[in-house]
């Protein structure tokens with residue numbers, strides 16, 4: 001049975017001080033386990049939409065549901081909790097702690113989330129084992145597992161960032177331009193290993209980029225301007 005992971009209904013969003021709405025999206029949804037590419041030019045509102053889905057900013061009521069929660073009805077604290085427990089975020093600049101090892105960067109995710117800690121406890125002997133398992137699955141070498149993040153290559157750091165997002169099996173992974181620092185070979189390989197991990201855990205993947213050449217990798221590819229009436233000239 002499939003369930004809906006992200007559901008937008010007449011989502012309207014305008015930044016304070018802006019003269020017009022940035023987002024006006026009548027309908028858009030992503031099913032649990034789906035892998036979707038969201039494309040859009042610079043400034044089209046991709047990061048803003050991600051920040052609403054991740055609960056960093058709040059929409060009005062009844063406009064956005066994430067994993068069954070009306071994001072407009074949750075307090076900031078409830079949104080933070082939902083994000084910590086259920087949403088893995090892969091940032092363009094990785095956001096790793098440079099002097100911690102790859103393994104420590106990955107297991108750090110559980111410090112902020114009892115739910116992730118519990119899910120790791122259910123499936124693994126100990127936390128380092130789970131972090132190591134994910135890193136190896138994502139293609140890191142055994143010899144790099146305990147090296148500090150700042151000594152790793154860009155491609156290796158990206159794998160650590162992906163493993164951290166996947167740690168504790170969140171239902172949704174949001175990846176914001178995660179391949180912009182990689183060359184074409186590393187990029188395709190990174191997407192493939194990320195897909196394999198998402199498939200294994202039925203994790204939804206929302207992958208944002210301005211690079212349309214990645215579309216063929218995904219089950220569905222959406223151009224933000226096509227669903228956003230605020231920028232499609234229809235408003």
Ligand SMILES: Nc1ncnc2c1ncn2[C@@H]1O[C@H](COP(=O)(O)OP(=O)(O)OP(=O)(O)O)[C@@H](O)[C@H]1O
Nearest residue numbers: 015016022040041042043044045046047048049210
């Ligand atoms: N915190 C903020 N306060 C006010 N305006 C903002 C804020 N963040 C973004 N904006 C504005 O919203 C618009 C869309 O920005 P956003 O970062 O969502 O676009 P984007 O598609 O992610 O761009 P890029 O691909 O360059 O990262 C821009 O005009 C930007 O100036």
